[in-house]
Amino acid sequence: MGVMNMMGSCVKNNNNNTSPDETESMKKTKIKGTVVLMKKNVLDLHDFGSSFLDWVYEMFNKRVSMQLISSTHCDPSNGLNAKIGKAAFIEDWVTKKSAVAAREASFSVTFEWDESMGVPGAFLIKNHHHRQFYLKTVELDHVPGHGTIRFVCNSWVYPTHRYNYNRVFFANQTYLPCSTPEPLRHYREQELINLRxxxxxxxxxxxxxxxxxxxxxxxxxxxxxxxxxxxxxxxxxxxxxxxxxxxxxxxxxxxxxxxxxxxxxxxxxxxxxxxFNHIKFSDFLGYAVKSLGQVIRPEVKAIFDKTPNEFDSFADVFKLYEGRFDLPKHTVKKIRKGTRLELVRELLRNDGEKPFTFPMPDVIKEDKSAWRTDEEFGREMVAGVNPVVIRRLEEFPPTSKLDPIEYGNQTSSMTTEHLEPNMNGLTVEQALKENKLFILDHHDALMPYLKQINESTESKIYATRTVLLLQKNGMLKPLAIELSLPNVDSEVYTPHEDGVEGTIWQLAKAYVAVNDSxxxxxxxxxxxxxxxxxxxxxxxxxxxxxxxxxxxxxxxxxxxxxxxxxxxxxxxxxxxxxxxxxxxxxxxxxxxxxxxxxxxVFTEQALPADLLKRGVAIKDPSQPHGLKLLIQDYPFAIDGLDIWSAIQTWVHDYCSIYYPFDETVRDDTELQSWWTELRTEGHGDKKDEPWWPQMKTRTELIDTCTIIIWVASALHAAVNFGQYPYAGYLPNRPTVSRRFMPKSGTQEYAEVESNPEKAFLKTITPQLQTLLGVSLIEILSRHSTDEVYLGQSVYPYWTSDDEALKAFERFGKTLMDIEVMIMERNNNKDLKNRIGPVKVPYTLLYPNTSDYSHESGLTGKGIPNSISI
Missing domain, CATH: 4.10.375.10 (Lipoxygenase-1; Domain 2)
Incomplete structure (x- = not known):
């Protein structure tokens, strides 16, 4: 299509109607088409009868019919809508064998065509069978004067009696509403009504x-x-x-x-x-069943344990990732007897992982104790599973935005005496001035709920503040942790390595990790x-x-x-x-x-805006992306800005094809309806906020689409696929704390002195919750085998516009260049936060474009196009 109207306005298409005499003389021929579809899974025993009925229906000429719709010629007898061709039928439905499992198959269809039809721009399809099928693509070959015309359908087509309208599919061309060919306008508008x-x-x-x-x-x-x-x-x-x-x-x-x-x-x-499609659902089901088995094994063993819901030592926790547990033969027989075959296959699948055993999390693969270091504790705030909260400390002591009438004075009780002994000779005032103090602050978010949580649940938590110093080597050094409760003086803890104080410091970090998790x-x-x-x-x-x-x-x-x-x-x-x-x-x-x-705030979901809001970056036109990072070795931000810039450039290039002027944005009726509905209904509780873009300019459109794609792809990848690598070992990322910090003179404090590992584990998440939590994040952290990554498309001809396809190809090449840069950064030994004491490279924003379709599972890398898990 190219740029449809360089003046920013659209011109109505001529109908080009022909007289009956002219139509009679027009050349008639046949158009061959290829239909790619997937029948409903033949292994579904509940659906076997439907499959047989479809065969019977075919025998009695109740078939799947298709009719081409002209994009260039209207039919006066059809209410000035498009000319519609004669019905054609999908061929060889009965004789073509289906795969054992649900798989795609190609079928032929032959349409009668003459010049009075003009150019096909859509088709009607009627499924007269008893069951649905998945229609993937339709391709028309050798359309006279036009070559190949493609339809990307991607839709389940149910029997006709399920609809009170005709199913319509459009060719892969692109039109703004006002440039839509006149014969297709009605179908375009009606399809949207059907979907509402x-x-x-x-x-x-x-x-x-x-x-x-x-x-x-x-x-x-x-x-x-x-x-x-x-x-x-x-x-x-x-x-x-x-x-x-x-x-x-x-x-x-x-x-x-x-x-x-x-x-x-x-x-x-x-x-x-x-x-989910059948591949994604199969993966999801298989991993879910596997995870259930991982919960069962240790829970069965715990029945014979003196402390059945407790880990008594870190060695007990490591056992989750070691050994093997096989199902007894009689259990397997029962499963086979009462379960669908595909479920058994997923349960007993051989994918290189031990059944009923958790995979070893990355955070303890190389070193089982490095996660406990202060260096790793600070590093994970910029390169872990939640690197989007840390912010620059701009005033000391930290203050609160909570209403003092309701919550009292919530200003931090930290003092310079708490911090300065570990600040390498700097004063707090100097560090603030030099932008070297940062804070992980969960205080205001959690304080309003602490009373209810601590009184009516099994949790015993604090609202935490953690202040850190940016060191010369680029790493963040924790200086102090504040644990706060409502209407109680907060407690401040500072680093210690050995003895009881060392264990207390480890517990303080655990309370922070609970908040952060x-x-x-x-x-x-x-x-x-x-x-x-x-x-x-x-x-x-x-x-x-x-x-x-x-x-x-x-x-x-x-x-x-x-x-x-x-x-x-x-x-x-x-x-x-x-x-x-x-x-x-x-x-x-x-x-x-x-x-x-x-x-x-929607606009703050843009990565540059987020970094500026958190004070971890300042504007600097001389720097790449127009920002200077105050934590220069900030893996999430550095890789993220590269990805953000690539997305933004792709969106700009694409939108510029269709919106040459701001006027084109304002005049796009569908776009304006979309944006109005999104603000007033989709996020209706925020409809009156002043920060929403007005959608009157190309810049607003480009920025909006960039944010949507960033959130759905890269941001989700950054906060999702690192869950198992870092939190699969729950002592590193506990989700619950069950008792408060032990006080000197109490039994709990004595336990800290006599058995620090047991005291630590009795404070954090217990065994069953650990098993459930780790099972969940294992499923959430896996890439499915049919994952589609950023810069990739399932269909090479998703649009017929060459300019758009070329822009998308450039986007893919840019992402491949970013992959190379990320690997180079991870190999740079001067960048301490890229690998850390646990020796886990930061790959969560590695696009995985070049490895498309080759890696799935717990890879710890790859940006899927969408929030698909």
Whole structure:
């Protein structure tokens, strides 16, 4: 298509209608097409009858029909809509053999064509079979005068009786709304109406409806008050991004809460095309079953232990990653008898990992004790699984933004006497002036919930502040840790290496890690990537046609997100779900994330804006990316800025093809509807915020799309795929603290003196919660075998625009260059934070473009296109 209108406005297409006499004389021929689709899994025993019925239907001429739609010629007898060709049928449906498992297959179709049809721009498809199939692509060969025309479909097509409209698929061309060929306008507009649905009723698997709902399905008040949870979204008290609507009926106890499914059910409505494909689901199922086995083995052994829910030493923890546990033969027989074959295959798969044994986390592969060093403790704040919280300390002592009337004076009780003995001769005043003091501050985020958590859950936590000194070698040296409780004088701890004081210091760092683990999982990971992106997915599908350039740009970055979020609501973030059972806020977890969402600002999700806000960078036009990092060896920020810049350049080049002027942005009706709906409905609790871009300029469009892609790809990769490498060994990243810091003269303090390892482990996450938590993050940290990485596309012809394809190719090459730079940085021994004492290189923002399709599992590297796990 190229630049459709360099003047920024669109001109209506001529209909080019022909008279009946002219049509009669036009040349008739046939167009051969290739249809790539996947039949529903033939191994599904529940679906065997449907498969047989499809064979019968074919015998009685109830087939799959297709009709080409002209993009250039209207039909006066069709309400001035497009000319529609004669029905053609997919050939060899019965005779072509399917693979044993669900796999793609190519079929032929032959269309009658004449010049009166002009150029095909879409097609209708009607499935007269009994069951659905997945339509991947359609390719028309040797269209006279036009060559090959391609359709990228990627959609499940259900039997015709499931729809009250025709299924339409468009060729892979790109049009702004006003430049859409006249014959296709009606189909473009109607398809968007179909995807919006009616806004009511319970949605079924064949529905294709994208609509909004509050997070009102986390609790189950009908089971009792302890299972009730507040509705998140729609209120000032608990604002929240919207999730996809399912339309299930309300609970009996609370009409504002939606009834939940059976706990282990994965039949949660999301639009069918948003669900995992068979490869992704197979991986997910297999690893989930494997993780369950890893929980069972040590729990069975614990029955015969004197302390059944405790690790008595670090050696006990290491046993999780050593040895082997095989299922008894009679158990295997029972499983085979009562389980689908594919589940057994996944359970007993041989993928090089020991069954029922946790893989060795990277953080203890090379050295089993390096994680305990102060150097590693500081390094993980800039190169670990949560490198997005640390900020520059701008005033001392640290202050609080909490309301002093409600919370009292929350200014830190740290003094210069706490810090300066370990500051290499610097004073606090000098260090502040030279930008060498930094803080990991979880105080204000957690303090409002400490009382409820400590009084009504098994957790005993503090709100923590950790002050660190940036040293000449680029590493961060912890100087002091403050542990705070409501209405109690806070306690400040400073580094010690040996004896009881050394163990107390290790415990202080553990309380910080507990804070950071919970904040990471709830805020950095779930809220700031998974939850905030879902409204963009819904709005994009409701308001931007598949023909729209911004739809084509963003859609790859939405793959699988609605499905994984729905699963999270079902088994992870729900009342008494895995998250509540394994992370310290327990039943207050999601409620707390809603309160923190009040501070979410869309424009601050841009990496440069985030770094500037946290004070870890300052503006400097002479530096790459226009920023000077104050922590020069900051792996997340350094690699992240390279990735951010590559995304921004790609988005700029792509958007410039279709939006040559600001006027083109303002005049794009679909784009404006998309942005309005996103702000007023998708993130409706923040609709009146002044920081939203107005979407009146090309710059605003480019910045907005760059942020969306960054959050869905690189930011999620940075805070997700390092979970198992760093937190798979839970003493390094405990999620719960079960008792307060021991006081001198108490039994707990005596235990610290006599058995420091046991005292440490009795303070942090117990055995069962450890097993559940580690099993969860193992699943979340794995790349699936069908992962699509940043800079990659499943379909080489996702658009017919050469300029867009060339820009995308440049993007891929830039990412490959970044991979080389990251490896060079990791090999630079002067950059201490790249590897650290644990000898784990920072590869979380390694794009993995050159290794596409070769590595899956716990690789610790790679930026998937989307939040797919």
């Amino acid at each position: 649905g009616t806004g009511s009723g319970m949605l079924k698997e064949w529905d294709r409806v994208y609509d909004y709902a509050y997070y009102n399905d986390l609790g189950f008040p009908d089971k009792g008050p302890e299972y009730a949870r507040p509705v998140l979204g729609g209120s000032q008290e608990y604002p929240y991004p919207r999730r996809g609507r399912t339309g299930r009926k309300a609970t009996k106890t609370d009409p504002n809460s939606e009834e939940r499914l059976f706990l282990l059910s994965l039949n949660i409505y999301v639009p069918r095309d948003e669900q 919970g904040y990471h999982q709830l805020i950095s990971h779930w809220l700031n990537t998974h939850a905030v992106i879902e409204p963009f997915i819904i709005a994009t599908n409701r308001q931007l046609s598949v023909l729209h350039p911004i739809y084509k740009l963003l859609q790859p970055h939405f793959r699988d997100t609605m499905n994984i979020n729905a699963m999270a609501r079902q088994i992870l973030i729900n009342a008494s779900g895995i998250l509540e059972r394994t992370v310290f806020p327990a039943k207050y977890a999601m409620e707390m994330s809603a309160v923190i969402y009040k501070n979410w």
